Amino acid sequence: MKSAVMSALVAGLSLAASCVGAQTGEPEWPEYRGPARTGAAVAKGLPTAWSETSNIVWKTPVHGRGWSTPVVYGQRLWLTTATEDGKAMSVLCLDRQSGKVLLDKVLFQPASPGDFNPTNSWASPSPVAGRGRVVVHFGTHGTACFDNKTLAQLWQRTDLNCDHMVGPGSSPLLVGDRLFLTYDGTDTQRTYCLNLTSGATVWTADRTGGPAASVAFDRRKCFNTPVLAGYQGKQQLICQAAMGVFAYDPATGQEIWRVRHGGYSNASRTLVDAERVYVSTGFDSSHMLAIRLGGSGDVTATHVAWELDRGMPSKPSPILLGDRILVIADSGTLTCLEAATGKAVYKERLTGTYSSSPILADGRIYLFSEQGRGYVLDPGPEFKVIAESELPEGCMASPVAVGKTLFVRTKAAVYRIETK
Numbered sequence: 001m002k003s004a005v006m007s008a009l010v011a012g013l014s015l016a017a018s019c020v021g022a023q024t025g026e027p028e029w030p031e032y033r034g035p036a037r038t039g040a041a042v043a044k045g046l047p048t049a050w051s052e053t054s055n056i057v058w059k060t061p062v063h064g065r066g067w068s069t070p071v072v073y074g075q076r077l078w079l080t081t082a083t084e085d086g087k088a089m090s091v092l093c094l095d096r097q098s099g100k101v102l103l104d105k106v107l108f109q110p111a112s113p114g115d116f117n118p119t120n121s122w123a124s125p126s127p128v129a130g131r132g133r134v135v136v137h138f139g140t141h142g143t144a145c146f147d148n149k150t151l152a153q154l155w156q157r158t159d160l161n162c163d164h165m166v167g168p169g170s171s172p173l174l175v176g177d178r179l180f181l182t183y184d185g186t187d188t189q190r191t192y193c194l195n196l197t198s199g200a201t202v203w204t205a206d207r208t209g210g211p212a213a214s215v216a217f218d219r220r221k222c223f224n225t226p227v228l229a230g231y232q233g234k235q236q237l238i239c240q241a242a243m244g245v246f247a248y249d250p251a252t253g254q255e256i257w258r259v260r261h262g263g264y265s266n267a268s269r270t271l272v273d274a275e276r277v278y279v280s281t282g283f284d285s286s287h288m289l290a291i292r293l294g295g296s297g298d299v300t301a302t303h304v305a306w307e308l309d310r311g312m313p314s315k316p317s318p319i320l321l322g323d324r325i326l327v328i329a330d331s332g333t334l335t336c337l338e339a340a341t342g343k344a345v346y347k348e349r350l351t352g353t354y355s356s357s358p359i360l361a362d363g364r365i366y367l368f369s370e371q372g373r374g375y376v377l378d379p380g381p382e383f384k385v386i387a388e389s390e391l392p393e394g395c396m397a398s399p400v401a402v403g404k405t406l407f408v409r410t411k412a413a414v415y416r417i418e419t420k
Helices: 003-018
Strands: 056-061 071-073 076-082 089-095 101-108 128-130 133-137 143-147 153-157 173-175 178-184 189-195 201-206 227-231 234-241 244-248 255-260 276-280 288-292 304-308 319-321 324-328 333-338 344-349 359-361 364-368 373-377 385-390 400-402 405-409 413-417
Touching (some): 071 400, 076 133, 089 143, 319 359
Antiparallel strands (some): 076 089, 089 101, 173 178, 178 189, 244 255, 288 304, 319 324, 333 344, 359 364, 364 373, 400 405, 405 413
Protein backbone atom coordinates (compact mmCIF):
# COMPACT_ATOMS: atom_id res chain seq x y z
CA MET A 1 0.00 0.00 0.00
CA LYS A 2 1.31 3.41 -0.90
CA SER A 3 2.54 5.55 1.98
CA ALA A 4 -0.11 8.24 1.45
CA VAL A 5 -2.88 5.68 1.64
CA MET A 6 -1.33 4.07 4.71
CA SER A 7 -1.11 7.48 6.40
CA ALA A 8 -4.77 8.10 5.69
CA LEU A 9 -5.79 4.75 7.11
CA VAL A 10 -3.63 5.13 10.20
CA ALA A 11 -5.05 8.60 10.83
CA GLY A 12 -8.62 7.40 10.44
CA LEU A 13 -8.18 4.32 12.58
CA SER A 14 -6.22 6.18 15.26
CA LEU A 15 -9.04 8.71 15.52
CA ALA A 16 -11.58 5.92 15.84
CA ALA A 17 -9.52 4.20 18.53
CA SER A 18 -9.28 7.41 20.54
CA CYS A 19 -13.03 7.91 20.45
CA VAL A 20 -15.97 6.20 22.07
CA GLY A 21 -15.50 2.68 20.73
CA ALA A 22 -12.09 2.14 22.28
CA GLN A 23 -13.16 2.98 25.83
CA THR A 24 -13.89 0.04 28.12
CA GLY A 25 -17.59 -0.43 28.66
CA GLU A 26 -18.59 1.96 25.90
CA PRO A 27 -20.28 1.02 22.60
CA GLU A 28 -18.13 -0.23 19.74
CA TRP A 29 -20.42 1.36 17.14
CA PRO A 30 -22.26 4.14 19.01
CA GLU A 31 -23.92 5.86 16.04
CA TYR A 32 -24.46 5.48 12.31
CA ARG A 33 -21.04 6.94 11.34
CA GLY A 34 -19.15 4.82 13.87
CA PRO A 35 -16.86 5.60 16.81
CA ALA A 36 -15.04 8.45 15.04
CA ARG A 37 -18.24 9.94 13.56
CA THR A 38 -16.52 9.76 10.16
CA GLY A 39 -17.30 6.21 9.00
CA ALA A 40 -13.81 4.98 10.03
CA ALA A 41 -13.67 1.69 11.97
CA VAL A 42 -10.98 -0.33 13.80
CA ALA A 43 -12.39 -3.66 12.59
CA LYS A 44 -9.98 -6.29 11.23
CA GLY A 45 -10.46 -9.55 9.32
CA LEU A 46 -13.68 -8.48 7.61
CA PRO A 47 -15.11 -10.50 4.71
CA THR A 48 -14.90 -9.20 1.16
CA ALA A 49 -17.63 -11.43 -0.29
CA TRP A 50 -21.05 -12.64 0.85
CA SER A 51 -24.44 -13.82 -0.36
CA GLU A 52 -27.61 -15.32 1.08
CA THR A 53 -25.78 -18.67 1.23
CA SER A 54 -22.21 -17.68 2.09
CA ASN A 55 -20.50 -15.93 5.03
CA ILE A 56 -23.83 -15.31 6.80
CA VAL A 57 -23.73 -16.13 10.54
CA TRP A 58 -27.34 -15.09 11.09
CA LYS A 59 -30.14 -13.16 9.46
CA THR A 60 -32.94 -11.64 11.54
CA PRO A 61 -36.04 -10.34 9.75
CA VAL A 62 -37.21 -6.88 10.81
CA HIS A 63 -40.91 -6.04 10.55
CA GLY A 64 -42.19 -2.81 9.10
CA ARG A 65 -40.20 -0.12 7.34
CA GLY A 66 -37.18 1.58 8.87
CA TRP A 67 -33.86 2.87 7.55
CA SER A 68 -32.00 3.49 10.82
CA THR A 69 -28.46 2.14 11.08
CA PRO A 70 -28.00 -0.21 14.08
CA VAL A 71 -25.69 0.66 16.97
CA VAL A 72 -23.58 -1.99 18.71
CA TYR A 73 -23.23 -1.84 22.50
CA GLY A 74 -21.63 -4.83 24.19
CA GLN A 75 -23.54 -7.92 23.07
CA ARG A 76 -26.51 -5.94 21.76
CA LEU A 77 -27.66 -4.27 18.56
CA TRP A 78 -30.27 -1.51 18.72
CA LEU A 79 -32.37 -0.25 15.82
CA THR A 80 -35.80 1.21 15.08
CA THR A 81 -38.66 0.45 12.73
CA ALA A 82 -42.26 1.52 12.08
CA THR A 83 -45.38 0.38 10.31
CA GLU A 84 -45.89 1.51 6.72
CA ASP A 85 -48.55 4.00 7.83
CA GLY A 86 -46.40 5.39 10.64
CA LYS A 87 -48.99 4.73 13.33
CA ALA A 88 -46.71 2.44 15.35
CA MET A 89 -43.03 3.26 15.90
CA SER A 90 -40.87 0.62 17.59
CA VAL A 91 -37.46 0.00 19.11
CA LEU A 92 -35.72 -3.37 18.64
CA CYS A 93 -32.76 -4.87 20.48
CA LEU A 94 -31.01 -7.96 19.09
CA ASP A 95 -28.48 -10.31 20.64
CA ARG A 96 -25.19 -9.73 18.85
CA GLN A 97 -24.11 -13.36 18.84
CA SER A 98 -27.34 -15.06 17.81
CA GLY A 99 -29.54 -12.38 16.26
CA LYS A 100 -32.31 -13.23 18.73
CA VAL A 101 -34.80 -10.43 19.35
CA LEU A 102 -34.45 -9.32 23.00
CA LEU A 103 -36.76 -6.33 22.85
CA ASP A 104 -39.47 -5.31 20.38
CA LYS A 105 -41.50 -2.46 21.84
CA VAL A 106 -43.93 0.02 20.31
CA LEU A 107 -42.99 3.47 21.64
CA PHE A 108 -45.08 6.04 19.80
CA GLN A 109 -48.46 5.77 18.10
CA PRO A 110 -49.33 9.06 16.40
CA ALA A 111 -52.89 9.16 15.09
CA SER A 112 -51.90 11.27 12.07
CA PRO A 113 -48.14 10.96 11.38
CA GLY A 114 -48.42 12.83 8.07
CA ASP A 115 -46.65 11.92 4.84
CA PHE A 116 -43.16 10.70 4.02
CA ASN A 117 -41.00 10.73 0.92
CA PRO A 118 -40.73 7.37 -0.91
CA THR A 119 -36.99 7.27 -0.10
CA ASN A 120 -37.68 7.91 3.59
CA SER A 121 -39.35 5.99 6.44
CA TRP A 122 -40.92 6.78 9.80
CA ALA A 123 -37.84 5.25 11.44
CA SER A 124 -34.91 6.74 9.52
CA PRO A 125 -33.04 8.46 12.41
CA SER A 126 -30.41 6.10 13.85
CA PRO A 127 -30.00 5.45 17.59
CA VAL A 128 -27.06 6.75 19.58
CA ALA A 129 -25.41 5.02 22.55
CA GLY A 130 -23.08 5.79 25.46
CA ARG A 131 -22.75 5.87 29.26
CA GLY A 132 -24.84 2.72 29.59
CA ARG A 133 -27.73 4.19 27.64
CA VAL A 134 -29.25 4.03 24.18
CA VAL A 135 -31.38 6.83 22.76
CA VAL A 136 -33.83 6.21 19.92
CA HIS A 137 -35.33 9.10 18.00
CA PHE A 138 -38.32 9.49 15.69
CA GLY A 139 -38.07 13.24 15.12
CA THR A 140 -41.20 15.18 16.05
CA HIS A 141 -42.99 11.98 17.10
CA GLY A 142 -40.75 11.30 20.08
CA THR A 143 -37.40 10.45 21.65
CA ALA A 144 -36.78 7.73 24.25
CA CYS A 145 -33.83 6.57 26.36
CA PHE A 146 -33.13 2.96 27.42
CA ASP A 147 -30.75 1.20 29.78
CA ASN A 148 -28.48 -1.01 27.66
CA LYS A 149 -28.26 -3.77 30.32
CA THR A 150 -31.77 -3.99 31.70
CA LEU A 151 -33.57 -2.81 28.51
CA ALA A 152 -35.71 -0.61 30.74
CA GLN A 153 -37.06 2.64 29.36
CA LEU A 154 -35.71 5.55 31.41
CA TRP A 155 -37.41 8.59 29.89
CA GLN A 156 -39.12 9.92 26.79
CA ARG A 157 -39.96 13.29 25.21
CA THR A 158 -42.81 14.00 22.80
CA ASP A 159 -42.99 17.77 23.24
CA LEU A 160 -40.17 18.74 20.84
CA ASN A 161 -41.87 19.27 17.52
CA CYS A 162 -41.61 20.51 13.96
CA ASP A 163 -43.25 19.75 10.63
CA HIS A 164 -40.85 17.39 8.82
CA MET A 165 -43.31 17.32 5.88
CA VAL A 166 -41.77 14.13 4.42
CA GLY A 167 -40.91 12.18 7.60
CA PRO A 168 -38.02 12.44 10.10
CA GLY A 169 -34.38 11.95 9.12
CA SER A 170 -31.95 13.63 11.54
CA SER A 171 -30.12 11.32 13.95
CA PRO A 172 -29.08 12.42 17.45
CA LEU A 173 -25.52 13.20 18.54
CA LEU A 174 -24.29 12.21 22.00
CA VAL A 175 -21.27 13.91 23.60
CA GLY A 176 -20.71 12.94 27.23
CA ASP A 177 -23.99 13.63 29.01
CA ARG A 178 -25.25 16.03 26.32
CA LEU A 179 -27.69 14.88 23.64
CA PHE A 180 -28.08 17.09 20.57
CA LEU A 181 -31.24 16.90 18.42
CA THR A 182 -32.00 18.66 15.13
CA TYR A 183 -35.48 19.98 14.36
CA ASP A 184 -35.44 21.76 11.02
CA GLY A 185 -38.95 21.62 9.61
CA THR A 186 -41.11 23.68 7.33
CA ASP A 187 -42.38 25.68 10.32
CA THR A 188 -39.47 25.96 12.76
CA GLN A 189 -35.69 25.42 12.62
CA ARG A 190 -33.61 24.82 15.76
CA THR A 191 -31.24 22.56 17.71
CA TYR A 192 -31.99 21.20 21.17
CA CYS A 193 -29.48 20.09 23.78
CA LEU A 194 -30.85 17.60 26.35
CA ASN A 195 -29.39 16.06 29.48
CA LEU A 196 -28.82 12.35 28.83
CA THR A 197 -29.66 11.29 32.39
CA SER A 198 -32.96 13.09 32.76
CA GLY A 199 -33.99 14.07 29.23
CA ALA A 200 -34.41 17.68 30.40
CA THR A 201 -33.69 20.54 28.01
CA VAL A 202 -30.31 22.22 28.63
CA TRP A 203 -30.54 24.82 25.85
CA THR A 204 -32.28 25.63 22.59
CA ALA A 205 -30.71 27.41 19.61
CA ASP A 206 -32.91 28.90 16.89
CA ARG A 207 -31.38 29.43 13.47
CA THR A 208 -30.33 33.06 13.06
CA GLY A 209 -33.03 34.79 11.07
CA GLY A 210 -34.31 31.47 9.70
CA PRO A 211 -35.00 31.02 5.98
CA ALA A 212 -36.04 34.22 4.24
CA ALA A 213 -39.76 34.92 4.01
CA SER A 214 -39.51 34.48 0.24
CA VAL A 215 -38.30 30.86 0.62
CA ALA A 216 -41.07 28.34 -0.10
CA PHE A 217 -42.12 26.41 3.02
CA ASP A 218 -41.12 23.04 1.51
CA ARG A 219 -37.54 24.33 1.15
CA ARG A 220 -37.11 25.21 4.81
CA LYS A 221 -36.56 21.65 6.06
CA CYS A 222 -33.34 19.74 6.71
CA PHE A 223 -32.48 16.19 7.85
CA ASN A 224 -28.87 16.59 8.86
CA THR A 225 -27.14 15.06 11.90
CA PRO A 226 -24.87 17.44 13.85
CA VAL A 227 -21.18 16.77 14.38
CA LEU A 228 -18.34 18.20 16.49
CA ALA A 229 -15.34 20.06 15.09
CA GLY A 230 -12.25 21.06 17.07
CA TYR A 231 -10.67 24.47 16.53
CA GLN A 232 -7.90 26.05 18.63
CA GLY A 233 -8.54 23.68 21.50
CA LYS A 234 -12.29 24.30 21.62
CA GLN A 235 -15.23 22.30 20.30
CA GLN A 236 -17.79 23.62 17.85
CA LEU A 237 -21.16 21.98 17.19
CA ILE A 238 -21.73 22.02 13.43
CA CYS A 239 -25.40 21.96 12.42
CA GLN A 240 -26.54 21.88 8.81
CA ALA A 241 -29.85 23.55 8.05
CA ALA A 242 -31.91 24.57 5.07
CA MET A 243 -30.22 27.50 3.37
CA GLY A 244 -27.18 27.46 5.66
CA VAL A 245 -24.77 25.79 8.08
CA PHE A 246 -24.23 26.95 11.67
CA ALA A 247 -21.55 26.47 14.32
CA TYR A 248 -22.54 26.67 18.00
CA ASP A 249 -20.81 26.49 21.34
CA PRO A 250 -21.92 23.00 22.49
CA ALA A 251 -21.94 24.12 26.14
CA THR A 252 -24.29 27.08 25.71
CA GLY A 253 -25.85 26.99 22.24
CA GLN A 254 -24.39 30.40 21.40
CA GLU A 255 -23.82 30.81 17.66
CA ILE A 256 -20.16 31.12 16.61
CA TRP A 257 -20.40 31.39 12.83
CA ARG A 258 -22.69 30.66 9.90
CA VAL A 259 -22.48 30.21 6.12
CA ARG A 260 -25.45 30.80 3.84
CA HIS A 261 -26.26 28.51 0.89
CA GLY A 262 -29.32 27.71 -1.21
CA GLY A 263 -29.86 24.04 -0.35
CA TYR A 264 -32.58 22.22 1.57
CA SER A 265 -33.66 18.70 2.63
CA ASN A 266 -29.96 17.99 3.26
CA ALA A 267 -29.40 14.56 4.83
CA SER A 268 -25.70 14.04 4.08
CA ARG A 269 -23.75 14.47 7.31
CA THR A 270 -21.11 17.17 7.64
CA LEU A 271 -17.52 15.91 7.54
CA VAL A 272 -14.72 17.59 9.48
CA ASP A 273 -10.93 17.56 9.57
CA ALA A 274 -8.42 19.76 11.39
CA GLU A 275 -8.86 22.70 9.00
CA ARG A 276 -12.26 22.56 7.33
CA VAL A 277 -15.82 21.32 7.45
CA TYR A 278 -17.36 19.80 4.32
CA VAL A 279 -21.10 20.14 3.78
CA SER A 280 -23.51 19.01 1.07
CA THR A 281 -26.27 21.51 0.49
CA GLY A 282 -29.13 19.14 -0.36
CA PHE A 283 -31.61 18.60 -3.16
CA ASP A 284 -32.30 19.98 -6.67
CA SER A 285 -28.64 20.84 -7.27
CA SER A 286 -26.52 19.51 -4.45
CA HIS A 287 -23.31 21.44 -3.91
CA MET A 288 -20.41 20.59 -1.62
CA LEU A 289 -18.80 23.43 0.30
CA ALA A 290 -15.45 23.32 2.08
CA ILE A 291 -15.54 25.87 4.90
CA ARG A 292 -12.42 26.95 6.76
CA LEU A 293 -12.78 26.77 10.53
CA GLY A 294 -12.44 30.05 12.39
CA GLY A 295 -14.13 33.38 12.11
CA SER A 296 -17.35 34.61 13.67
CA GLY A 297 -20.70 35.79 12.45
CA ASP A 298 -21.59 35.42 8.77
CA VAL A 299 -18.44 34.06 7.09
CA THR A 300 -20.02 33.17 3.73
CA ALA A 301 -17.84 35.64 1.83
CA THR A 302 -14.59 34.92 3.67
CA HIS A 303 -14.34 31.25 4.71
CA VAL A 304 -15.65 29.11 1.83
CA ALA A 305 -12.46 27.49 0.53
CA TRP A 306 -14.06 25.76 -2.47
CA GLU A 307 -17.43 24.71 -3.88
CA LEU A 308 -18.48 21.92 -6.26
CA ASP A 309 -21.86 21.61 -7.94
CA ARG A 310 -21.81 18.24 -9.75
CA GLY A 311 -21.91 14.65 -8.56
CA MET A 312 -22.37 15.59 -4.91
CA PRO A 313 -24.63 13.66 -2.49
CA SER A 314 -27.93 14.70 -0.96
CA LYS A 315 -28.33 11.65 1.31
CA PRO A 316 -25.08 9.59 1.61
CA SER A 317 -22.39 11.03 3.86
CA PRO A 318 -18.80 11.54 2.61
CA ILE A 319 -15.79 9.78 4.11
CA LEU A 320 -12.33 11.19 4.85
CA LEU A 321 -9.26 9.39 3.43
CA GLY A 322 -6.40 11.44 4.85
CA ASP A 323 -5.93 14.31 2.42
CA ARG A 324 -8.76 13.07 0.20
CA ILE A 325 -12.56 12.83 0.44
CA LEU A 326 -14.71 10.12 -1.11
CA VAL A 327 -18.34 10.94 -1.94
CA ILE A 328 -21.05 8.80 -3.49
CA ALA A 329 -23.90 10.74 -5.07
CA ASP A 330 -27.46 9.47 -4.77
CA SER A 331 -27.32 8.62 -8.47
CA GLY A 332 -24.19 6.42 -8.12
CA THR A 333 -21.44 8.83 -9.17
CA LEU A 334 -18.39 8.06 -7.03
CA THR A 335 -15.92 10.95 -6.73
CA CYS A 336 -12.58 11.14 -4.96
CA LEU A 337 -11.51 14.71 -4.17
CA GLU A 338 -8.48 16.53 -2.83
CA ALA A 339 -9.66 17.83 0.52
CA ALA A 340 -7.64 21.05 0.28
CA THR A 341 -8.73 22.08 -3.22
CA GLY A 342 -11.82 20.09 -4.22
CA LYS A 343 -9.98 18.89 -7.32
CA ALA A 344 -11.21 15.53 -8.58
CA VAL A 345 -8.71 12.68 -8.18
CA TYR A 346 -11.06 10.34 -10.01
CA LYS A 347 -14.74 10.02 -10.88
CA GLU A 348 -16.51 6.74 -11.67
CA ARG A 349 -20.08 5.50 -12.02
CA LEU A 350 -21.33 2.62 -9.85
CA THR A 351 -24.42 0.52 -10.43
CA GLY A 352 -27.60 1.54 -8.65
CA THR A 353 -28.76 4.42 -6.46
CA TYR A 354 -27.54 5.26 -2.96
CA SER A 355 -28.80 6.39 0.44
CA SER A 356 -26.39 4.36 2.57
CA SER A 357 -23.05 5.94 3.51
CA PRO A 358 -19.65 4.27 2.93
CA ILE A 359 -17.37 3.14 5.75
CA LEU A 360 -13.59 2.66 5.93
CA ALA A 361 -12.65 -0.59 7.66
CA ASP A 362 -9.83 -3.14 7.50
CA GLY A 363 -8.01 -1.10 4.83
CA ARG A 364 -11.03 -1.15 2.51
CA ILE A 365 -14.12 0.88 1.70
CA TYR A 366 -17.51 -0.81 2.06
CA LEU A 367 -20.45 0.65 0.18
CA PHE A 368 -24.03 -0.62 -0.36
CA SER A 369 -26.67 0.41 -2.90
CA GLU A 370 -30.43 0.68 -2.51
CA GLN A 371 -30.71 -2.34 -4.81
CA GLY A 372 -28.45 -4.57 -2.70
CA ARG A 373 -25.11 -4.35 -4.50
CA GLY A 374 -22.23 -4.34 -2.03
CA TYR A 375 -18.93 -2.87 -3.23
CA VAL A 376 -15.54 -3.37 -1.58
CA LEU A 377 -13.15 -0.69 -2.87
CA ASP A 378 -9.47 0.14 -2.52
CA PRO A 379 -9.07 3.44 -0.57
CA GLY A 380 -6.08 4.56 -2.66
CA PRO A 381 -5.92 7.45 -5.13
CA GLU A 382 -6.83 5.17 -8.05
CA PHE A 383 -10.27 3.63 -8.50
CA LYS A 384 -10.16 -0.11 -7.86
CA VAL A 385 -12.98 -2.53 -7.11
CA ILE A 386 -11.79 -5.36 -4.86
CA ALA A 387 -15.06 -7.31 -4.83
CA GLU A 388 -18.80 -7.09 -5.45
CA SER A 389 -21.59 -8.99 -3.71
CA GLU A 390 -25.38 -8.99 -3.52
CA LEU A 391 -28.08 -9.02 -0.85
CA PRO A 392 -31.63 -9.30 -2.13
CA GLU A 393 -33.60 -6.55 -0.43
CA GLY A 394 -31.21 -3.59 -0.83
CA CYS A 395 -29.84 -1.14 1.72
CA MET A 396 -30.94 2.26 2.95
CA ALA A 397 -29.09 2.00 6.29
CA SER A 398 -25.29 2.27 6.47
CA PRO A 399 -23.07 -0.75 7.24
CA VAL A 400 -21.50 -1.41 10.64
CA ALA A 401 -18.03 -2.94 11.13
CA VAL A 402 -17.10 -4.36 14.55
CA GLY A 403 -14.37 -6.93 15.24
CA LYS A 404 -14.42 -9.37 12.31
CA THR A 405 -18.07 -8.70 11.58
CA LEU A 406 -20.11 -6.64 9.16
CA PHE A 407 -23.62 -5.94 10.38
CA VAL A 408 -25.75 -4.94 7.41
CA ARG A 409 -29.36 -3.84 7.64
CA THR A 410 -31.31 -4.29 4.44
CA LYS A 411 -34.89 -3.17 3.84
CA ALA A 412 -36.15 -6.41 5.39
CA ALA A 413 -33.53 -7.86 7.76
CA VAL A 414 -30.29 -7.47 9.70
CA TYR A 415 -27.35 -9.69 8.65
CA ARG A 416 -24.29 -10.70 10.61
CA ILE A 417 -21.62 -11.30 7.96
CA GLU A 418 -18.27 -12.94 8.72
CA THR A 419 -15.68 -14.94 6.82
CA LYS A 420 -16.32 -18.63 7.42
